Every structure is written in C-alpha cells, then in structure tokens.
C-alpha cells in the first residue's frame with residue numbers, strides 16, 4: 001500500500017468507515033479509482049458475535065468484555081472513566097446491541113442539515129442494515145407488554161428497530177449471518193470491486209502539504225512505519241481517537257476535540273410474573289423514542305425462549321419470572337468546555353500523545369436525567385414490571401460518563417469554522433481532502449442510539465466525495 005497513491009484512504013472499519021467503503025465501492029464500481037483501508041485492530045471475529053454458534057451466554061459476555069477495553073490512551077480518565085474502544089476489523093459493531101432508531105426531526109435543530117436532507121440516507125441505511133421490527137413479531141411477551149404500554153400512557157412505544165435479517169430465503173427461513181456488523185459492509189464492497197485493506201495498521205499521523213491532505217503514516221505492531229499517499233483521507237476512528245490524531249498531526253481548528261457529548265445512561269433490572277404470559281413468552285424489545293418534548297429514550301429488552309440468540313444452544317431451566325432490563329439514554333448538552341485535548345507529557349508506544357478529558361454534566365443534563373428516571377419508573381409500572389434491587393443498590397443505577405459507549409461531538413459538523421470542525425458533508429474546514437465519517441461529527445446526540453445515524457451520514461459523505 002505504501003507504493004500506491006489512493007484516491008481515497010479510509011482509516012477505521014467500524015460503522016462509519018465500513019459505510020463509506022461500501023458506498024464508494026458502489027459509486028466507483030468500474031471507475032479504476034483506488035480505494036485503501038487501514039485498520040488498527042486485527043481479525044477478532046468475521047461477523048457479529050451473535051452469529052457465532054460457540055459464543056453463547058456467559059461466554060459471549062466474557063469474550064466481548066475482553067475486547068471492549070478502556071480507551072488506552074487517556075492519561076487521567078476520572079471525568080470520563082467508562083470510555084471503551086474495540087480495536088478490531090468491524091470496530092464496535094461486532095459486539096453492538098443492534099438497536100437502530102432514527103433521530104427525531106427535532107434533533108436536527110442545531111445541525112447544519114435538516115431531517116428532510118438526511119431522510120433519504122436513513123432509508124438507504126435501514127435497507128442495507130436490514131433494520132426493522134420483525135425480529136420480535138412472534139413473541140407473545142412482546143405483544144402483551146406492547147399492549148400494556150400503549151394503553152397505560154406510552155402510546156408512542158415501538159418495537160426495537162433492529163438490524164437483523166429476518167426474511168425467508170428460497171429454502172425457507174435459513175440465516176447464516178442475520179445480525180448486522182460493519183463486516184457486512186466489507187462483504188458488500190468486496191463483491192462490488194477490489195480495494196486494499198491492511199489490518200494491524202495503526203494510523204499515527206495525518207500528512208498535509210499546505211492546506212491539502214497528502215496521506216497518512218501507519219505503524220504495524222513491530223513499530224515499522226509506512227507512509228501511504230492519498231488524495232482524500234476519511235477518518236473513521238471514532239470520537240476520542242479522531243481529535244487525538246488531528247491534534248497530534250497539527251491540523252488547525254479551534255473546535256477540534258471540543259463539544260464532547262455522550263448519553264447520560266441509567267439502567268434497571270425488572271421481573272414480571274411468568275403466569276401472566278403464554279407458555280413460551282419469547283424475546284422482548286420495546287422502546288419509547290426520544291422526541292421534541294422528551295430528550296431521552298427508554299428501552300426494555302430481555303425475555304425467554306429458544307429464539308433468544310444467547311440461549312439458542314442452552315438448556316434453560318423453567319423460570320417462574322420473566323427477566324427484563326430497562327435502560328434510559330439522555331441527551332447531554334454539547335458544551336465547548338467538555339473536551340478532549342493532548343497531554344504532551346505522555347506518549348503511547350507509537351509516539352502519539354495521550355489525551356486528557358474535561359467532562360461534566362450541566363444543570364440541564366441533570367434535569368434531563370431526573371425526568372428520565374421518573375419516566376423509566378412509570379414505563380416499568382405501565383408494563384407491569386417490578387423493578388429489582390441488588391443488595392446495597394438503588395432500583396435505578398446511573399452509569400458514569402462514557403458508559404453508554406455513545407460518545408460524540410469532538411469533530412462536530414457546522415457552517416462556522418470557529419465552532420465546528422467539518423462542514424455539512426463531513427469535510428474538515430480549511431484542509432482540502434480530509435473528511436470525518438463517524439459519531440464524532442454529531443453536533444448533538446438526541447437521546448437516541450447513534451449507529452443508524454452514523455451510517456446514514458457516512459453514506460452521505462461518500463456520495464459527496466464521489467461527486468467531487
């Protein structure tokens with residue numbers, strides 16, 4: 001790859017990087033354009049964890065935990081302690097929870113693009129990721145709880161929009177790879193045309209000449225370094241690594257690393273009596289979406305049945321109660337003072353400075369958290385679910401910052417280069433050829449899971465690059 005000049009070089013293969021790759025391969029199918037991809041991680045799994053028959057129950061949880069590691073290069077993680085990174089082909093999408101709602105139209109009020117502009121890209125993202133409610137269709141527990149919630153104060157409740165392939169093939173219902181990960185993007189791309197991919201290739205620097213990107217420097221685990229030339233570079237290494245690379249490479253921009261945002265995150269466990277449900281209750285996935293009036297989302301999952309992916313190959317003893325988990329994701333205001341910045345005193349083994357993080361909740365963030373907690377309680381009560389309390393804990397626990405793994409905003413898009421890092425298409429202000437395509441470009445996070453929006457925006461950025 002060091003002997004090739006790429007038309008586009010993509011850094012990172014998570015939700016954002018994978019989506020850009022697939023879309024560019026589609027747009028540039030027979031064009032002879034050269035596309036390269038560098039990925040710091042290795043080949044951890046060839047698919048989403050749920051598609052692997054040997055990863056069930058506790059084993060899956062342990063395996064995922066061993067790869068969801070704390071972001072290694074934070075010097076002092078006190079203010080953002082739970083930030084996690086998955087260094088792997090496919091990034092976090094090989095372990096993600098697949099819940100894929102759209103941001104509500106009101107969430108785009110502070111964005112440089114409207115809901116109408118992103119809508120066609122949401123349609124494409126939903127289609128390519130197979131997002132739909134069908135996975136929960138046959139579950140009687142889902143039907144019972146849905147009805148209870150609808151009738152008891154939550155008329156807007158919906159089944160999880162879930163990124164899983166459920167359609168029948170010509171052989172009947174035969175699935176080999178139903179749960180979506182970014183590896184599916186790689187597969188689609190590979191079936192369209194050739195591209196070059198290096199794994200265990202960590203980007204350590206973005207090269208520029210005057211105001212133009214010229215490529216990147218990558219290092220392998222043996223610390224050999226390679227300069228890869230490219231006319232355009234798409235950074236998709238996520239919210240903490242993107243600003244680290246940009247700042248360490250001397251990319252100018254007052255907003256780089258600032259406006260770090262996240263979801264405030266509360267969790268509760270609950271039980272419902274098994275007697276209230278038919279013999280085989282099935283899997284549950286129900287969600288109260290964030291809206292103009294409620295900047296938070298409540299979601300409830302769990303259930304019992306052979307169709308629950310973790311339980312497919314297990315013998316489950318009869319359980320008297322249905323176990324459910326209830327989560328709340330709250331919007332956190334993007335504020336300039338919440339930021340990622342370099343710690344020049346400490347460098348990793350590749351010579352890249354560590355980062356430090358300043359992060360705190362605002363008064364409004366705490367107000368959202370309080371309302372979200374009260375709504376979660378009402379949600380559980382409406383569904384007939386009794387919240388459980390671990391000894392010494394409260395019914396509802398709040399995770400520390402970073403715990404939602406939905407951090408965003410450090411390369412936010414906007415029209416003003418003083419308060420944003422990229423333009424409305426993900427192109428970095430003032431540096432021609434440099435793009436960002438992942439959750440770091442979000443100006444705000446709504447109270448909504450981010451990945452569908454990451455993919456929709458990344459496809460839009462790829463279309464823009466292809467048009468150039």
Ligand SMILES: Cc1cc2nc3c(=O)[nH]c(=O)nc-3n(C[C@H](O)[C@H](O)[C@H](O)COP(=O)(O)OP(=O)(O)OC[C@H]3O[C@@H](n4cnc5c(N)ncnc54)[C@H](O)[C@@H]3O)c2cc1C
Pocket residue numbers: 011012013014015016017038039040041068086087088089090091092093095096097098099100201202203204236237238239241405406437438439440449450451452454
């Ligand atoms: C357990 C879990 C459950 C989740 N559930 C949901 C859910 O239900 N719904 C939802 O919307 N979201 C969920 N998420 C979050 C979702 O996975 C992320 O929002 C999404 O994957 C982020 O995509 P990304 O492209 O920004 O980053 P990532 O997926 O993290 O991709 C970043 C990529 O960059 C690579 N990389 C990093 N540094 C470098 C470097 N220096 N050089 C080269 N490559 C580099 C990484 O290896 C990785 O491939 C969940 C996450 C986890 C871990």
